[in-house]
Amino acid sequence: MHAHITRFGPLLFIVLAAVLPLAFASGYQLFQLTLVVAYALSVLGLNLVTGYNGQVSLGHGAFYAVGAYVTAIMMDRWDVPYWATLPVSAVVCAVFGFLLGMPALRLGGVYLALTTFALAVAVPQLLKYKLIDGWTGGVQGITIIKPDAPYDLPLTSDQWVYLFSLAVGVLMFALASNLVHGRIGRAMVAIRDQPIAAEAMGIDIARFKTLTFATSAMFTGIGGSLAAIAVQFVSPDSFTVALSVTFFVGMVIGGAASIWGAVFGALFIEFVPNIADHLSKAAPGAIYGVILIAFMFLAPGGIASLLRRWFARLAVK
Amino acid sequence: MDAFLHQLFSGIATGGIYASVALALVMIYQATHHVNFAQGEMAMLSTYVALTLIQAGVPYWIAFVLTVGASMIVGIGIQWLVLRPLEKAPVLASVGVFIGMLLMFNSVAGWIFSYTLKPFPSPFGEGPPMLNGLFSRHELGSTGVTLLVLTAVWAFFRFTRLGLAMRAAAFNPISSRLVGVPVAKMLALGWGLAAGIGAVAGMMVAPVVFLDPNMMAGVLLYAFAGALLGGITNPLGAVVGGLLVGVIENLGGAYVVGTELKLSMALVIIVVVLVVKPSGLFGKTLASRV
Numbered sequence: 001m002h003a004h005i006t007r008f009g010p011l012l013f014i015v016l017a018a019v020l021p022l023a024f025a026s027g028y029q030l031f032q033l034t035l036v037v038a039y040a041l042s043v044l045g046l047n048l049v050t051g052y053n054g055q056v057s058l059g060h061g062a063f064y065a066v067g068a069y070v071t072a073i074m075m076d077r078w079d080v081p082y083w084a085t086l087p088v089s090a091v092v093c094a095v096f097g098f099l100l101g102m103p104a105l106r107l108g109g110v111y112l113a114l115t116t117f118a119l120a121v122a123v124p125q126l127l128k129y130k131l132i133d134g135w136t137g138g139v140q141g142i143t144i145i146k147p148d149a150p151y152d153l154p155l156t157s158d159q160w161v162y163l164f165s166l167a168v169g170v171l172m173f174a175l176a177s178n179l180v181h182g183r184i185g186r187a188m189v190a191i192r193d194q195p196i197a198a199e200a201m202g203i204d205i206a207r208f209k210t211l212t213f214a215t216s217a218m219f220t221g222i223g224g225s226l227a228a229i230a231v232q233f234v235s236p237d238s239f240t241v242a243l244s245v246t247f248f249v250g251m252v253i254g255g256a257a258s259i260w261g262a263v264f265g266a267l268f269i270e271f272v273p274n275i276a277d278h279l280s281k282a283a284p285g286a287i288y289g290v291i292l293i294a295f296m297f298l299a300p301g302g303i304a305s306l307l308r309r310w311f312a313r314l315a316v317k
Numbered sequence: 318m319d320a321f322l323h324q325l326f327s328g329i330a331t332g333g334i335y336a337s338v339a340l341a342l343v344m345i346y347q348a349t350h351h352v353n354f355a356q357g358e359m360a361m362l363s364t365y366v367a368l369t370l371i372q373a374g375v376p377y378w379i380a381f382v383l384t385v386g387a388s389m390i391v392g393i394g395i396q397w398l399v400l401r402p403l404e405k406a407p408v409l410a411s412v413g414v415f416i417g418m419l420l421m422f423n424s425v426a427g428w429i430f431s432y433t434l435k436p437f438p439s440p441f442g443e444g445p446p447m448l449n450g451l452f453s454r455h456e457l458g459s460t461g462v463t464l465l466v467l468t469a470v471w472a473f474f475r476f477t478r479l480g481l482a483m484r485a486a487a488f489n490p491i492s493s494r495l496v497g498v499p500v501a502k503m504l505a506l507g508w509g510l511a512a513g514i515g516a517v518a519g520m521m522v523a524p525v526v527f528l529d530p531n532m533m534a535g536v537l538l539y540a541f542a543g544a545l546l547g548g549i550t551n552p553l554g555a556v557v558g559g560l561l562v563g564v565i566e567n568l569g570g571a572y573v574v575g576t577e578l579k580l581s582m583a584l585v586i587i588v589v590v591l592v593v594k595p596s597g598l599f600g601k602t603l604a605s606r607v
Binding site: 050051054056058100103104106110111113114115117118119121122125126128129130241245248249252256281282283284285286288289290291292293295296297300 | 346350351352354399402403406407408409410412413414416417418419420421422423424425427428432534535538541542545577578579580581583584587588591592595
């Protein structure tokens with residue numbers, strides 16, 4: 001029974017995730033679900049470096065912003081088709097992550113958290129910077145046009161963008177899953193749990209950490225690209241430090257060091273603030289804070305670990 | 318030249334505030350190897366408490382003392398209730414809790430006191446600038462207060478038994494426990510001191526930047542940069558680093574990058590320190606025995 005769940009569970013989930021929204025969701029709900037996919041990829045990226053590799057980043061909003069801007073600039077300035085911007089955005093973000101990770105990851109502990117936090121705070125200012133506003137559009141940002149479904153498929157553009165994002169998301173999740181369940185994933189976890197032993201086993205720690213960080217930046221950047229296509233707009237003030245903190249919250253609450261955790265985390269950060277907003281402007285922050293601390297004490301493994309426990313109990317019965 | 322000197326002194330005045338927050342961060346870092354991302358928000362809440370007291374008619378300096386005292390008690394309480402149980406937990410757990418507190422304090426402040434900017438009184442009065450117009454009265458006063466606090470903290474650690482015990486607890490907890498130092502209580506006291514120093518910094522910066530729930534975000538960032546620049550393992554280094562960052566920020570903002578990129582300078586300072594001299598100006602190079 002259990003083996004069947006792990007084998008066919010994901011497949012069933014993908015089919016349901018593709019079919020149900022097309023049948024029942026409104027345009028706005030499809031837009032929300034597209035953002036969930038974008039967030040899930042971003043949280044997954046953060047999870048690779050923070051959950052699996054143990055290097056805390058508080059600045060993944062920056063890579064999300066870079067991904068979004070690469071897509072927006074290419075679509076708006078150079079008329080590149082939306083799908084062709086994704087590989088470019090992936091490469092740019094990976095290089096950016098590599099360059100930032102090199103100095104910040106040489107020392108362990110909190111140095112990466114500090115550097116990435118500083119980056120996250122600086123992002124809106126950097127995006128508004130005069131010398132590049134010919135590309136970025138400065139404070140105004142860039143407006144792009146939502147792509148229509150190709151080949152005269154009977155789909156609205158909301159439906160098409162959702163399906164496209166879902167396909168990209170599934171592909172990237174499969175990649176990440178293979179990555180963490182293989183040799184590289186074991187090395188990442190070893191560096192997190194026993195750096196000295198890992199080094200003694202012949203793992204080049206600094207190189208692995210930097211490459212993991214670059215990979216993680218790439219995932220988050222693709223998330224940003226998908227979000228830009230869905231929102232049809234990028235501007236500096238959508239990429240504040242709050243965004244980076246939101247990804248961090250999603251990662252911890254969804255489940256650190258869990259592939260599925262990224263999905264739960266993304267659902268959480270997309271839908272909970274919407275609900276909490278009805279209470280008061282301050283409510284989302286307060287709820288994030290309380291839930292974050294509560295999870296650290298009661299379930300450090302996040303929603304994923306709670307579900308795992310629950311499934312295990314079901315299997316025993 | 319006068320304009321340059323004015324920028325320089327103004328940088329020293331804000332640098333003093335960064336130095337205080339950096340010192341608070343380093344005190345906690347030395348003892349626990351945690352960086353308190355909520356340090357700024359704690360200071361911001363303290364400042365709101367002070368404003369409430371002042372608006373209720375309490376004279377400024379009494380409100381000042383009451384606020385610092387209350388902040389210290391709350392700081393001790395937070396360490397005892399929230400951080401102590403997580404002492405052995407991985408980095409992610411402590412960062413998670415700090416970020417959680419940051420979000421909570423920020424929203425609580427917004428909830429109770431609203432998100433609008435509020436003016437905060439300066440105890441040093443308005444008046445014309447002093448010393449040939451180089452210092453405004455508040456800059457001079459707040460620099461004095463900051464230096465006083467820093468000196469007091471230094472004297473406390475240098476000359477009192479309690480200060481010695483706290484240094485010992487941070488330096489070598491196991492041996493300290495063996496000679497009878499209550500290490501857990503010393504950690505809590507360290508948190509209390511850090512919260513008190515933060516409260517002073519908040520009250521000194523609020524007249525300049527106005528009070529709102531996000532007031533300390535920039536200050537905290539510069540304090541990070543200052544702590545790293547001076548060496549995160551060295552309290553004196555943190556103070557020097559904080560002052561330097563204040564001066565670099567002001568001169569850089571005035572002459573090099575302009576005000577639009579001021580916050581990005583913190584990032585540049587951090588990255589340059591990590592590339593050129595990761596241990597900071599005065600920090601120890603850490604060698605761990607394997």
